[in-house]
Amino acid sequence: MAGNSKHHVRIIAGQWRGRKLPVLDADNLRPSKDMVRETLFNWLQPLIPGSVCLDMFAGSGALGFEAASRDAAKVIMLEKSRSIADNLEHSKATLQADQVEVRLMDAMHYLQGSHEIFDIVFLDPPFASGLLEPACQQLAAGNCLHPGSRIYLEAARREGLPLLPSDWRWLREKCSGDVVFGLAGITN
Numbered sequence: 001m002a003g004n005s006k007h008h009v010r011i012i013a014g015q016w017r018g019r020k021l022p023v024l025d026a027d028n029l030r031p032s033k034d035m036v037r038e039t040l041f042n043w044l045q046p047l048i049p050g051s052v053c054l055d056m057f058a059g060s061g062a063l064g065f066e067a068a069s070r071d072a073a074k075v076i077m078l079e080k081s082r083s084i085a086d087n088l089e090h091s092k093a094t095l096q097a098d099q100v101e102v103r104l105m106d107a108m109h110y111l112q113g114s115h116e117i118f119d120i121v122f123l124d125p126p127f128a129s130g131l132l133e134p135a136c137q138q139l140a141a142g143n144c145l146h147p148g149s150r151i152y153l154e155a156a157r158r159e160g161l162p163l164l165p166s167d168w169r170w171l172r173e174k175c176s177g178d179v180v181f182g183l184a185g186i187t188n
Contacts, residue, residue, distance in 0.1 A: 009062040012038050014069030021091040023060040024084055036176050037066055040152055043172055043183050044120060047150060048072055051119035054144075056107040056135060061088045063122040063152070068097050075100045076116070078107045107131075111138040118144055124154040133162035140165030147186050154181040 008020040012034060040063075041048070049071040055064035058077035068075045077100060079085040085104040092100045103110070108131070121139060125131035132155055139145060151168065155161055157180045164170065164184055173182035 009060045009065075010034060011066055011069050012041065014066070014071065016065070016069040016095055019069075019095065021061065021065060021094070022087060024087050033176060033179065036154070036179060036181055037062060039174060039176075040181065040183070041066055041070065044150060044152075045070070047120065052076075052117065053120045053122065054078070054116075054118045055122045056110075057123070057125040057131070058088055058102070059084060059124070059126075061091055063124060064100060065091065065095065065097065067120065067122075068095075068100050072120075073099060077102045078105055078110050080104070080106045107135065108138060111135070111142050111144070114142060114144050116144055117146055119146075119149055121145070121149065121151045123151060127156040127159065132159075136162055136165055136168070140168065145186055149186045151184045151186075152181070153184065154179060156180070 007023040009023050011017060011019045048067055050073045053067045053072045053075045055077045058064055058079040061077060064075045064077045077088055079088060082104060085102055088102045092102060123132060123135050153161055157175055157178050161180055161182050167187050168184045169187050171183045171185045
């Protein structure tokens with residue numbers, strides 16, 4: 001698994017601060033930059049301890065493992081590629097991250113049947129996949145969020161962030177290089 005890795009992602013803070021995790025060299029696998037993750041987790045820090053998180057398009061696992069490192073109670077990582085999911089399992093074992101569950105499945109199919117409630121959802125699908133807005137719509141239509149839930153969205157700057165469902169609102173937005181990202185909240 002990790003043998004196919006040429007890249008690493010560094011955990012910024014928490015119990016695994018400074019640990020580097022292997023990232024497979026795969027098409028469309030683009031870990032969120034350190035600066036972007038640092039900004040995001042500064043926004044979320046008061047909400048992370050004890051939270052239940054969903055990393056919908058886990059990829060490198062950077063967002064989910066960062067949340068787990070900062071004391072999230074549970075992190076579910078969804079990944080549809082077997083080799084990438086295997087790499088996530090390897091990282092989970094290396095860190096002994098018992099609160100992390102890696103699920104080999106398509107994120108959009110997961111939302112159709114999920115009965116779990118999440119405090120924080122990370123939406124960072126491959127750029128140009130066209131999945132960001134449909135994922136928002138499915139999250140809004142499902143029963144997996146509550147008032148106070150936070151949703152992180154990341155997109156290519158040229159694509160921009162999507163229109164939000166009617167009961168969501170932007171809490172924060174920022175650009176970094178060719179990336180635009182934001183944090184949304186549920187209003188009711």
